[in-house]
Amino acid sequence: MEKQDLSEFRKDQILQAATAVFARLGFHKARMDDIAQEAGLSKGAVYWYFKSKDEIITTILDRFMDRELENIQRISQGDGPIPVRLMKMMKTLAKEIEEISDRMPIIYEFYAIAAREEAIRKTIHRYFGKYTTLLQELIQTGIERGELRDVPPHEAALSLVAQMEGCKLIWILGVFDHPEVDLEKLFISSMNFMLEGLILEV
């Protein structure tokens, strides 16, 4: 393996191990020793590739957010009517999130830290910003195409982002005790309500 490749390989190895340990123990209780052990490396090796525990955490967040954005970008492509595309997005997203469900809880550690850590906050803002912009464009298109009502696109996008974040939250917390409710159903029904409204049409 090339030098560069090995370095990248090791970093991934460590990041993956760290993510697993963080998910299991939380940022604070997870020791560098735990991470090293999980990665099958020595503590010194971990420090060879990352300056500090914080750098590992920051890097995990960065990569996580990058991946999420790529996912959304990818699955928001398409050419059907906007409402249909939004519904499709929900389905795909749900599947992808469910696949990494065991690593999801650490996202709330990031949110918790965000209030105090500029770097973390920046990354999160960037993520939500792009996320919102993307949805806003979809909505704008939908309005222009006459597929959606003439709503303020930014507000609508924010509401959609909020809706999805909320769904993820209560799903991860395992809030609902109806086992038949999985994340996809939650996403779908939520999007349905958003699209069609609850109020009786007169």
Add this chain to the structure above:
Amino acid sequence: MEKQDLSEFRKDQILQAATAVFARLGFHKARMDDIAQEAGLSKGAVYWYFKSKDEIITTILDRFMDRELENIQRISQGDGPIPVRLMKMMKTLAKEIEEISDRMPIIYEFYAIAAREEAIRKTIHRYFGKYTTLLQELIQTGIERGELRDVPPHEAALSLVAQMEGCKLIWILGVFDHPEVDLEKLFISSMNFMLEGLILEV
């Protein structure tokens, strides 16, 4: 002051101080000394009233959730049409949340811990459970009164809870850079979308 009263007073004093310190520094970085100092007491006094840092954290969550539930219960009372009442709820809730905005970030610490701590998780589940039930009843009523479409009440309630949690989340994270968007607007517009739908009526 009576013995009992003093004890309650001190506990409140400590809890309030701890909440402030936790919001500022996070659970981990907050030292018992910080809490004691913020409360104007000695560390020993803090330990006279609470067995451990964990007990303080747990108690804060318990009381916080109790208060939130009381709030929601209170402001969900009323007798206008359900959609109107829901909109009113949003306004009142937004105001109340904005008042305690500085203490809100710690809620994500709780969510982060919930994955690992049974006790924390239980409290959070109880909170969301009651919250959902309450909204579900409102929706049920709305349907019966012919004010809302005939949607599955539980699913609708979950979506509403998710919507509101999501709004709180992105608001606390300071996600949107449009300063004119406050929590109330976010709540209101989200509820509007939920109620009326995005899709063009044919």
Add this chain to the structure above:
Amino acid sequence: MEKQDLSEFRKDQILQAATAVFARLGFHKARMDDIAQEAGLSKGAVYWYFKSKDEIITTILDRFMDRELENIQRISQGDGPIPVRLMKMMKTLAKEIEEISDRMPIIYEFYAIAAREEAIRKTIHRYFGKYTTLLQELIQTGIERGELRDVPPHEAALSLVAQMEGCKLIWILGVFDHPEVDLEKLFISSMNFMLEGLILEV
């Protein structure tokens, strides 16, 4: 009750409680709270009668040693032949020690501290000094009466003291696993050996 009497009563009450707690937990692990609780008093009350934990410890040792010396003095009285009186002493002593067996282990805490604490050491020296003197006198008498060989009385006394202390030690430590061996037997057989010697008389 008279003022003076109450004070003495309380002191005894505390000392007794402290002794029990110390025997159970050791000097260090025993907290003033434990002592107070065992005495059925408040911590403040304990401090009303004793300046400090150390004073309690010191006082316990003082009284313990006084009592032991009184015992020995009393049971060394008599008028039979010295060997007989020594054997009788062993029996009585054994009985008395067995009665307070649960409180005996703390004596080794005292011995352990003695190396570092002048006050404790003094008390212990005084105790052993009187103890030795008393035995020395008995032995002297025995020699003069022609009941014992013409041995150096001081050395013999020291050996007897050592013998008895050693018996107490291995008995308290529960060293021997022959359950039929109680302290009395140990004392008796030891004294027998001392008196008659192991070596075959030619």
Add this chain to the structure above:
Amino acid sequence: MEKQDLSEFRKDQILQAATAVFARLGFHKARMDDIAQEAGLSKGAVYWYFKSKDEIITTILDRFMDRELENIQRISQGDGPIPVRLMKMMKTLAKEIEEISDRMPIIYEFYAIAAREEAIRKTIHRYFGKYTTLLQELIQTGIERGELRDVPPHEAALSLVAQMEGCKLIWILGVFDHPEVDLEKLFISSMNFMLEGLILEV
């Protein structure tokens, strides 16, 4: 130095330092910092080799007892008449004990703890058990050879153990104020009395 060797070397280094500190200050007053400093290491290094203060204490006792037993075993070898060999033992033992006199007081800390700590008690029992057995065998041999009276060997062994423990105790406590009395004299004269008896032969 090999890895294994360094580890053993460090452990010895720490144990030796700890023993010195414990002898000076007692188990409780001795801080881990003191031990680290005495060993010329950092506190972290001490914890690298020992899990806890307790483990250090336990290990010290184990090694101490092992060494004592080896000593006794070694010096009980020989082929003269048993009484002579016993006297020789006393002399050698006295010399060896006097060499480590500064570390002896901690033995009473162990005895004090033994009442409460299973592990400590076990080690002490094992020590006294082997000690007694060894003496018992000597005595048995002595009886068979016609060098000692026909006494119950186990009882006699216990008495001898008690005698020696008692001598050590009063010597360590510095009980006697006759400076000409050293441990050897005490051992010798005690053994003499045991062997020859105090009572006048008729």
Add this chain to the structure above:
DNA sequence: AATGAATGAGTGTTCATTCAT
């Protein structure tokens, strides 16, 4: 590159002691 021994600052918790009531 990688190891793991070594460092030492940091902190939750305990508890003897004090003191207002």
Add this chain to the structure above:
DNA sequence: GATGAATGAACACTCATTCAT
């Protein structure tokens, strides 16, 4: 006399980080 709330010094132990090899 007695209470128990309050104090604060003390300490065992942890763990991120460093560095010699």
